[in-house]
Amino acid sequence: MVTETQHRRRPLNRGRVQAAAVQVADRDGLKGITMRSVADLLGVEAMALYRHVSGKNDLLDSLVEVVIGEINTACDALPAPEDPADWRTNLRRRILTARSTLLVHRWAPALISTHGTMGPELMRYFDEFGATLAAGGFSLDTIHHALHAFGPRALGFAPELFELEAPAVTETDLDEQAALADMAALAEEMPFLARMAQHLSHEASTTLGWCDDQAEFEFGLDVMLDGLEKRLNS
Amino acid sequence: MVTETQHRRRPLNRGRVQAAAVQVADRDGLKGITMRSVADLLGVEAMALYRHVSGKNDLLDSLVEVVIGEINTACDALPAPEDPADWRTNLRRRILTARSTLLVHRWAPALISTHGTMGPELMRYFDEFGATLAAGGFSLDTIHHALHAFGPRALGFAPELFELEAPAVTETDLDEQAALADMAALAEEMPFLARMAQHLSHEASTTLGWCDDQAEFEFGLDVMLDGLEKRLNS
C-alpha cells in the first residue's frame, strides 16, 4: 500500500522514447535533447532509456527515420498523379509535401544533415522519388546522378549558408552611424555586395522578412528541375 | 634558473590558436576539437585560450573564416578570366577552386553547415561570386536568388544525404545469404531501388568506389548552371 504517483506507470518502449525526444526537440531545439531531459519528460531516470535505445546516437539516428516516416505518410496521402509521365509536377508536389512536413519540426533538417543514415523509411522515400523520375522517361544513370544532385533538396530543405536573422536594428544614432561607416567601407572593398544590398533594401517591402524562405526554395528547386529537363534523353 | 622546457615559449595569439585548432581537426576530425586538445597542442592549459578566443563557439566560428580565407587566396591566385562575359566558365572555375581547397580540410563542410556566420571573408567570396554573375548579364534579383539556390554548392561542396561508406563486405556465407534475402525483400517493397541497385552494381567497375564524389558534384553543378542559364533575361 504505497502511495503511487497517481497512475500506474505505462511501460516504456522505443516508440515512447522517440516520441518524447521529438517533443523535447520541438520545445527546446536539437541541443535540448538530452538523455536526462527526455527521461524527465517520461517521468523516468536517464539510464532507463538505455533499455530501448542503445545510446544517444542510436536515438538521434532513429529520430531521422521517425521524421521521414511522417514525410512518407504525408506523401502516401497525396492523390494519385493524373499523368504519371508528368514527372515534373509529380516530383515537385512530392518534394513540397516533404517540405511542409519538415517545417513542423524545425530541428529536423539539421538532424538529417548530421545523422543521415540510410534506413528503411529513407529508402522508401527514394524508391518513390526515383520511380517518379523513371515514369518520366529518365535513364537509371541520370536518376542516380539526380539523386546525388538534389541531396537534401529531395527532402524539401536546402541548407542556408549563413543564418541571416533580422539584425534587430536598434535605432540608436551610434548604430546608424556605424551602419553608414560600414556601408562606406563595404562599397570600397566589395562593390558588388554593396550594390546588391542597396538594391535589396529598396524592395525589401515586397517580402516581409529579408528573404522569403519558401520562395527561395522553390526558385532553387525549379532551377534544378529545368537543368534536369535538359538531360531527359541522355 | 628554472629548467625551461627547451624553447622560450612563443606568445600565444588568436592566429596560433586557430592554426592549432585546424591542425587538431585535420588529425582527429571536428569532434576532436576540444579546448583541452587545442591547448595541449600548443603546450598550454585550456583556460589560456580564453584570452584570445571568447569561447569554443567563437573559435569554431572563426575557423570558418580561416578556411574561407584559404579559399579566397586560392581564387585570387587564379589567372584573370579571358572573357569576363563568360560567366559560366568563370563561375565554374571559381567554385571548383573553392572545392579543391575544402578537400584539404574534410571537416570544413560540416563546420560551415553548423557555424555559417557572415564574416568578411565570406562576404568577399560572395562579392566576387556575384560580380562574376553580374558580368555575365544577370539581374540583381536573379543573382540574389541564385545565391540562395546555390547554397553550400557555391563554396564547392554539396551535403550528402547519407554517408554511404563501402559496407565493407565480409564474404561469409551467412552474410551472402542475408544479402540475398535483403535483395528479395527489397525487390518486393521497393521495386525501383532494387532495379537501380542492380544497375549500379553492374557498372560499379567503372568508378572505383560506389559513387565518384567529384563527378557527382560537377553533375549537380552543371544542372544548376543550366537551370540558371534559362534565367539570363528575367
Add this chain to the structure above:
DNA sequence: CGACCCTGTTTACGTTGTAATCTTGTTTAC
C-alpha cells in the same frame, strides 16, 4: 621602488553520455 597590466595557471563547478550495479515486480519451472 611600487602600481599596474598582460598572460598563462590553478582550482573548481555544472552538464553531459554512459558503464556497472542494484532493486523490484513478474513470469516460469518444478
Add this chain to the structure above:
DNA sequence: GTAAACAAGATTACAACGTAAACAGGGTCG
C-alpha cells in the same frame, strides 16, 4: 507454492567537456 530466472527501471559512479573565478609571475611605466 516456492524457487529460480528474468525484465525494467533506479542508483551510483565516473570521465570528458566548457568555462567561471581567483591567482601568479613577469614585464612596463610612473
